[in-house]
Amino acid sequence: MIELNRLIKKASTIKHINKMVAFVAVLGVFSLILIKSNSSSARNQVNDLNPKDSLQRLNKLLSEAEPDTNRVKYLIRIANHYINQQENQKVNLAKALPYLQKALRLSEQLKSLNWEFRTLMAYASFLNKKHLRVQQALTYEKAIAIAKKIGNKHFEANAWYSYYVHVPDTVSDYRNKTFYNRAANAHALYKEIGTSFDEKYREATLLKTMADFHLEEEKFDLSIKELEEVIALDKKFKLPDLPMAYDLLSAVYERTGELSKALNCALLSVKIAQSSHEEVLDTYLNRVGSAYEAMGKAKESIAWYSKTLNGGNKKDPFRFITAYAITSQMIKLGEAKKALSILQKTWSEVGNPSSGHQYFMFLAFGECYAALKKYNLAKQYFDKLLDDATLKTYSNPFQTSVFFSASEFYFAQNSYNMALLYAEKARENQISMTLPRQIRLNEILYKIDVSTHRPAEAIIHLQTFHKLRDSMLSQENLNTIERLKIEFQASQKENENEILRKKSQLQSQELNRIQWIKNATVAGLAFLTIVLVLIYGRFRLKKKLHETLVRKKAELDVAYAELEINIQQKNKLIEEKEGLIKEVHHRVKNNLQLTMSLLNSQSYYLEDLSAIEAIKESQHRLKSIALIHQKLYQTENLATINIQPYIVELVEYLKESLNDDKKIIFELDILNLELDISKAVPLGLIINEAITNICKYAFPNIHGGKVIINLKECQEDYYQLFIKDNGVGLAPDFDYEQSNTLGITLMKGLSAQIDGIFTMESKDGVSLSLTFMNKNEDLLPLQD
Numbered sequence: 001m002i003e004l005n006r007l008i009k010k011a012s013t014i015k016h017i018n019k020m021v022a023f024v025a026v027l028g029v030f031s032l033i034l035i036k037s038n039s040s041s042a043r044n045q046v047n048d049l050n051p052k053d054s055l056q057r058l059n060k061l062l063s064e065a066e067p068d069t070n071r072v073k074y075l076i077r078i079a080n081h082y083i084n085q086q087e088n089q090k091v092n093l094a095k096a097l098p099y100l101q102k103a104l105r106l107s108e109q110l111k112s113l114n115w116e117f118r119t120l121m122a123y124a125s126f127l128n129k130k131h132l133r134v135q136q137a138l139t140y141e142k143a144i145a146i147a148k149k150i151g152n153k154h155f156e157a158n159a160w161y162s163y164y165v166h167v168p169d170t171v172s173d174y175r176n177k178t179f180y181n182r183a184a185n186a187h188a189l190y191k192e193i194g195t196s197f198d199e200k201y202r203e204a205t206l207l208k209t210m211a212d213f214h215l216e217e218e219k220f221d222l223s224i225k226e227l228e229e230v231i232a233l234d235k236k237f238k239l240p241d242l243p244m245a246y247d248l249l250s251a252v253y254e255r256t257g258e259l260s261k262a263l264n265c266a267l268l269s270v271k272i273a274q275s276s277h278e279e280v281l282d283t284y285l286n287r288v289g290s291a292y293e294a295m296g297k298a299k300e301s302i303a304w305y306s307k308t309l310n311g312g313n314k315k316d317p318f319r320f321i322t323a324y325a326i327t328s329q330m331i332k333l334g335e336a337k338k339a340l341s342i343l344q345k346t347w348s349e350v351g352n353p354s355s356g357h358q359y360f361m362f363l364a365f366g367e368c369y370a371a372l373k374k375y376n377l378a379k380q381y382f383d384k385l386l387d388d389a390t391l392k393t394y395s396n397p398f399q400t401s402v403f404f405s406a407s408e409f410y411f412a413q414n415s416y417n418m419a420l421l422y423a424e425k426a427r428e429n430q431i432s433m434t435l436p437r438q439i440r441l442n443e444i445l446y447k448i449d450v451s452t453h454r455p456a457e458a459i460i461h462l463q464t465f466h467k468l469r470d471s472m473l474s475q476e477n478l479n480t481i482e483r484l485k486i487e488f489q490a491s492q493k494e495n496e497n498e499i500l501r502k503k504s505q506l507q508s509q510e511l512n513r514i515q516w517i518k519n520a521t522v523a524g525l526a527f528l529t530i531v532l533v534l535i536y537g538r539f540r541l542k543k544k545l546h547e548t549l550v551r552k553k554a555e556l557d558v559a560y561a562e563l564e565i566n567i568q569q570k571n572k573l574i575e576e577k578e579g580l581i582k583e584v585h586h587r588v589k590n591n592l593q594l595t596m597s598l599l600n601s602q603s604y605y606l607e608d609l610s611a612i613e614a615i616k617e618s619q620h621r622l623k624s625i626a627l628i629h630q631k632l633y634q635t636e637n638l639a640t641i642n643i644q645p646y647i648v649e650l651v652e653y654l655k656e657s658l659n660d661d662k663k664i665i666f667e668l669d670i671l672n673l674e675l676d677i678s679k680a681v682p683l684g685l686i687i688n689e690a691i692t693n694i695c696k697y698a699f700p701n702i703h704g705g706k707v708i709i710n711l712k713e714c715q716e717d718y719y720q721l722f723i724k725d726n727g728v729g730l731a732p733d734f735d736y737e738q739s740n741t742l743g744i745t746l747m748k749g750l751s752a753q754i755d756g757i758f759t760m761e762s763k764d765g766v767s768l769s770l771t772f773m774n775k776n777e778d779l780l781p782l783q784d
Contacts, residue, residue: 157189336371698727
């Protein structure tokens with residue numbers, strides 16, 4: 001055996017060395033693979049967090065949680081899990097609702113306003129997915145009220161922001177400024193408390209929304225001030241969407257007639273988006289086109305609009321707006337026929353005439369057909385646009401465009417009264433028109449005045465016409481526009497040069513990487529050669545050791561066979577021992593039954609009632625012990641006894657033996673508990689003495705009563721036996737601790753035998769209690 005142990009130890013050492021060699025070899029191969037794949041495996045790692053596992057973990061935590069705020073947290077997290085599922089949304093929302101309801105009830109019961117707020121915010125997300133706008137708004141308002149009550153401005157700001165973002169605004173919301181007020185309230189709070197990146201981003205976003213609203217209200221100075229504040233925030237905290245702020249500022253300057261500033265801001269939105277690697281949105285490109293259009297630069301305007309129309313999603317209805325803008329500029333250049341073909345192509349590609357943007361196409365078709373002098377076709381489109389019910393849904397700038405085009409349409413047909421009617425309507429909101437259109441509008445009004453013999457009005461409109469045209473053609477504007485154009489082209493060239501420099505750097509890095517791979521491959525092959533030599537040497541050593549181990553294994557097999565025979569013999573002896581122990585229990589039980597029978601026979605020859613009574617009590621005591629040996633004989637477990645069926649059977653026996661004509665009811669609540677015989681016998685004798693005393697003394701003149709017997713766990717490893725009757729009770733001067741009666745002495749002695757605490761009390765009958773300890777490690781296995 002010593003030799004075998006030595007060989008095994010040696011084998012373990014060699015096995016360890018082989019593992020190290022194998023590990024080194026695998027490491028070398030892995031290095032080569034890693035080099036060739038250029039770390040692609042690291043890039044292709046996936047997140048192993050399974051949402052289902054996460055949900056199972058949350059459910060487990062929920063089942064273990066007490067009814068406190070932690071439970072509310074788990075309920076909300078499970079609800080959010082279902083709310084955020086994209087597939088089978090109807091089913092998942094139905095699953096989320098019960099968790100939200102439980103979270104809301106529990107947070108209200110706990111009077112935790114903090115968690116009630118969080119639950120309401122989750123519930124608002126649920127209502128958002130259900131498209132229940134009214135209920136969602138009420139939920140946000142309730143959450144805001146709670147945030148104000150607890151004085152948590154972060155909660156209040158987030159609630160106002162979510163209210164603004166997630167509850168869609170209606171026309172009435174927009175007109176009565178309800179929508180604006182949500183954004184304004186959230187902005188004021190974020191401006192006061194905001195410190196983090198997200199809070200500053202929300203502050204800037206909300207302020208931009210307010211500026212857009214003020215633009216529509218034609219409060220241009222306020223809108224410019226707000227947008228300059230947005231730009232300052234974006235630059236200070238390096239926030240995204242800076243180009244969007246410049247884009248909106250360009251729209252404001254265009255409406256105020258500051259065209260060079262409008263073009264500058266529009267070009268800045270494109271340049272900043274490119275330099276910061278943000279998406280150059282179609283709105284940025286269209287804004288540059290719009291700025292050139294306002295300056296009367298039709299060719300430049302068309303070039304920028306075409307970038308949007310020819311790129312992106314062909315099905316996007318937003319292309320209708322761009323197609324209209326291109327059409328109006330091409331008509332100015334005398335290319336109405338070409339513009340019409342672009343319109344027809346765009347209409348067929350988008351294929352969604354009910355998107356809400358189709359009115360721009362109606363106006364574009366109307367202007368095209370009017371320019372081609374197909375007035376009957378043009379009139380069909382203008383009639384659709386000028387319908388009162390439809391016209392009310394348009395924005396002010398678009399209404400003005402419709403009135404302007406209708407005025408040109410009727411002027412071309414010499415319908416001066418109709419032309420004057422729509423020209424005056426367009427002039428009411430002249431500020432929303434581009435400068436070239438304002439010039440054209442005053443030209444039309446001048447010609448109408450001349451045709452209708454109104455010289456005074458004609459002079460005013462002619463003066464306005466020349467003033468606006470001179471303003472647009474002023475040398476300062478032309479120089480500014482040319483400078484901006486040159487600067488933007490230079491910026492674009494710089495961007496192109498930067499791209500070329502980056503390509504050159506990438507090529508250089510790629511060459512360096514290839515060279516590194518080559519060197520690493522040579523080193524790896526040399527390393528693998530050394531490893532293979534080591535593996536071969538270890539293989540020969542392992543083969544020699546294997547032959548030695550095979551020989552020793554044969555010797556071990558013989559030893560194991562002998563050991564197996566010894567184990568079988570031992571098992572046989574154990575079975576015989578268990579049979580003998582069972583037989584002992586059986587014989588003890590039989591001897592006790594025989595003793596009981598002898599005592600019963602003896603009682604026939606006695607006339608002394610007290611002696612007969614003593615014999616009966618002894619029989620009961622013997623019966624309680626005999627029952628235990630009977631149970632041990634009938635079960636496979638020879639060390640312990642299940643106390644519940646034993647007590648039930650013992651009580652049933654005593655009830656039949658002692659109850660006589662007294663109708664005593666026994667109520668039992670006994671714990672399933674395994675006890676060894678050293679504790680079970682005293683416990684059975686104590687129950688026997690207690691029930692015997694109850695039947696003898698508790699109900700002397702009463703033909704009915706109740707006895708309660710409980711055995712339960714009062715704390716870990718400690719158990720309590722409790723017996724109570726509703727009989728006459730003990731005498732007032734009776735002290736059980738000083739009593740020398742056999743029954744009480746026996747119960748106290750048996751309690752001490754199992755290290756138990758025995759108490760007796762007389763209140764509404766007699767109750768006794770025995771508290772004792774029972775540990776699992778006390779149950780020792782049978783010794784050989």
